[in-house]
Amino acid sequence: MKKDMGKTYGRLTILKEKRENKRTYYYCRCVCGTEKWIRADTIKNGSIVSCGCYNKEINLIKPVDITNEKFGKLVALKHTKSRDKYNGSVVWECKCECGNTCYIAESRLVKGEIKSCGCLGQENSKNNIQKAIKVHLKEHIVDGTNIPVISRKIVKANNTSGVTGVGWDKSRNTWRATITFKGKVYYLGRYKNKEDAIKVRKQAEEKIFGEFLKWYKENIKGR
Structure with a gap:
């Protein structure tokens, strides 16, 4: 019961407690300023929410x-x-x-x-999400390509190689390399050595992302 100290139930704030006749009582302060002892169970079950001022008010x-x-x-x-x-x-x-x-x-x-x-709150939340998606698409998707994604250096937490697009294929015991561009995934092969898979991935990035990002910076960004 000590954990209830300081908690508020209805209009009552619990200040201290005591045991009397096998019952627990809370000493409470009401929002009206009155302080008194009240049985804990009546406060916890919601049957009493004030020092008595609440009932007087609702009658008025x-x-x-x-x-x-x-x-x-x-x-x-x-x-x-x-x-x-x-x-x-x-x-x-x-x-x-x-x-x-x-x-x-x-x-x-x-x-x-x-x-x-x-x-209404759910509708507003849905509308806000849709607006955010539209803004993202307008500002970051160019010619079907997500600029922030291909520009980022951070690798996902579940990545097994430490390099985006390179992962361990358990079924074949090889490292698999891929690259995604304009919504399409390109397969770059499987390799016994991780370094070989990373090398191919980096070459593909330079060929595809490099030229695209250069074009984007020169022709689109800042418009």
């Missing part, structure tokens, strides 16, 4: 009728008996444009803090 808060009103992608259908555990606001059953049903506190709907069941 009357639900506003927002039935059928739209908030972003959400339509408020009906209010429930539940209350937001932080501010006592009435929780509404809502229908999202995507078809999902969700339950949102009235205060969060009215303030515009929540505008969907969560699908």
Whole structure:
């Protein structure tokens, strides 16, 4: 239980604990400033979220009728008996444009803090990824070639040779060399010695990447 010291449950922050009559009690500070001992199990299971001020507040808060009103992608259908555990606001059953049903506190709907069941955030994330891909393609893909990839010196962690395009083929006990250019993989042969495979790979890089990068720098980069 000591691990709960300093944690916040609802409006209560745990300051210290004690054992009494075979039960654990937490000494808590409420957001309203009140401090008191409360049974730990009632705090942990969520049945008590404040010193008592929460219940007083929700009795004063009357639900506003927002039935059928739209908030972003959400339509408020009906209010429930539940209350937001932080501010006592009435929780509404809502229908999202995507078809999902969700339950949102009235205060969060009215303030515009929540505008969907969560699908809007997923859509925004998807759109951002698509935009990033378009930017990458526009800035880095030239004539079907990924400029940063062929320019980089860093070798992937799973590479067995220490050189991009050269790897150990367990099935044939040889070193296999390849090079990828404009989306096509070119086979450069298999070699008993790693050094021979690396040599062929480096020669291919100079022939293919070298001329292409020179052309790119002279004609495309900086436009």
